[in-house]
Amino acid sequence: MSKPERNRDRDSEATFGEYGGQYVPEALMPAVQELEDAYERYVLENEDGFMDEFRERMRDFGGRPTPLQRADRLSDRYDREIYLKREDLLHGGAHKLNNALGQVLLAKYMGKERIIAETGAGQHGTATAMAAAHLDMPCEIYMGRTDINRQRPNVYRMRMNGAEVNPVTAGSGTLKEAINETMRDWATTVERTHYVIGSIVGPHPFPKLVRDFQSVIGRESREQIREKAGRLPDSVLACAGGGSNTMGTFYEFVPDESVDLVAVEAGGSSLEIDEANALAPNSATLSTGTDGVLHGAMTKLLQSGDGQIMESHSVSAGLDYAGVGPELSYLVDTGRVTPVSVGDDAALNGFHRLSNLEGIIPALETSHALGYLERAAGPAADGRAAKPRDENHEDLGDLVVVNVSGRGDKDLETVLEETEKRDLEAAPDVEVFDR
Amino acid sequence: MSEIEAAIRENHPALITYITAGDPSLEDTREYVEALDRGGADLIELGLPFSEPIAEGPTIQAAINRALDAGTTPQGFFELVDDLETEAPLLVMTYYNMILQYGPEADVRPFVERAAEAGLSGIIVPDLPAEEADPLRAACDDHGLDLVFIVAPTTEGERLETIMSQVSGFAYVQARLGTTGARADVSNATHDSLARLSAYDVPKAVGFGVSEGDHAAEIIEAGADGVIVGSALVDIIAEHGEGDAPAADALEAKAEELKRGARRGGGVDVPEPEQP
Structure with missing residues (x-):
């Protein structure tokens, strides 16, 4: 039986031993593969000087080292x-800016027009909102209703940086539900939107991409x-x-x-x-x-x-x-x-x-x-x-x-x-x- | 030809229905499945509820929550299926983690074995793209079950080729980007997708957003072999309470409406029922 084009051995790069992989709805697979391609070109190979620009912005805007x-x-x-x-x-x-700025910049290099992200306590949301404002990208953050109520200052920070904050009422209204809802948005708007995931989780290449920025x-x-x-x-x-x-x-x-x-x-x-x-x-x-x-x-x-x-x-x-x-x-x-x-x-x-x-x-x-x-x-x-x-x-x-x-x-x-x-x-x- | 493929080809144009098992209780699900079977469903998908249904819109999310709140478990689900006797073959739709966790270790085989034993004919997994499907496909092949793949509006080029070359049962054509949920119209993406797939001689059924007989007619006319309806049926269940006989009647009537619409789209002359 022939396999889809990019099928690979279990120990090759989409996985860490048995862990990792790409367990996402079919509609997201092309976007995930597009991101893999962008990760290899811009992050691993520094195409168009992406990593140079990232490091420079992390120094001047972020305050590194x-x-x-x-x-x-x-x-x-x-x-x-x-x-x-x-x-x-x-x-x-917090360390969150390392990843948020990296991904928003990558989205720009990929020609995406809109940023979405989930946030739990609001740290990744505020970092993404800052990065999106800095790089002039429209940004929407999904945040559980419970988290919104207990992290009000972070909600204000995101709004002040120009991000929309979308409350998620499902389940316990915390991070897990916020990720679910951001994935649903992405499955709807995938062609022009980049999902800035906040940790080394999600389908390949996110775990490696986020790790490399961090x-x-x-x-x-x-x-x-x-x-x-x-x-x-x-x-x-x-x-x-x-x-x-x-x-x-x-x-x-x-x-x-x-x-x-x-x-x-x-x-x-x-x-x-x-x-x-x-x-x-x-x-x-x-x-x-x-x-x-x-x-x-x-x-x-x-x-x-x-x-x-x-x-x-x-x-x-x-x-x-x-x-x-x-x-x-x-x-x-x-x-x-x-x-x-x-x-x-x-x-x-x-x-x-x-x-x-x-x-x-x-x-x-x-x-x-x-x-x-x-x-x-x-x-x-x-x-x-x-x-x-x-x-x-x-x-x-x-x-x-x-x-x-x-x-x-x-x-x-x-x-x-x-x-x-x-x-x-x-x-x-x-x-x-x-x- | 598998049971599922036969059910679509022999009942062309086919009606495929989805409801969530355990919403609002497994006892009710039994009634509802029988009603859909009577109403003309040619295939019946039963959702086995998972706590993180990322491919579902609000309607089916709510159904899944009701089912989980009612204590629906995989064991209870399979016991229900053991007892069901329907003309329409049954499929289970669930997320990959539920399949992995059925046995004592993370392994897909115990679930597939039990599904076959219960008399299910196929499996649909919304978070399992073809790239990750080898273990489940092998287990399904061993037990004679179809593993149905979804073709999205974004599925193109070589990925489309390879997915279409491995169709098992039917190709589940996702009518639009986004999540499940009843919509007021048939999207342009549906027509585009069906045009793109017309060269492949496999049964094609369209889901995501189909809610009315007229949609069914339009989709069949555009070249589909079947329509898949979920949220519109779940809405009916949500409107009625637990142990409510009219819910079953309403589901049966809705299935009849959808089947009539599909047949109308297929050029079959269907008289409208007499108004009471």
């Missing part, structure tokens, strides 16, 4: 060298740490939801076998799942998920035994997703990336600790990586240093890089609310207001 900073007080606390990759200092306050994080970090510390780090930590900052941070380090790569997922309130109600009170897909197909790719998923996708949960909206990038699923299976998970409480403590010790208010997403740092390397409960090694992971080593994927201004309201509900060791007394 971002610093790698030694965290002095964290280094003292953990009795080892801790460096922070400051993606929170990128324009917009890989600047690891490339800079690798050079910077060698310059500052004179060697490669022992371990690199990044939080993982869909996985764009994770893969962006790890990618350049994957061949460096001496460097441990630790993906820190949201453990939410529990790792237990409620199968009957299709609820997972966490977003720990790499740690607990099973293989399946969602949003165009084979990957690890939070799903019921029947294959229904679970409603995930995390205190951090940006990690709250039932899937994960197929490349990370692959790297976890091969043992190159170690998945760990940190619950809401530890993440909130991580948030307060960095704010208090280093004067950096991190995103709640990033706070999970900081929560893990405390668990793996923090002082033992009896006050003595030298905590036993974490059972999920070998020693972090003497030189650690943590990606600060974004700043936490967007999270202040959530943090205040969630802190009040809890007795958190690292939280300050905020009773200065009449509440």
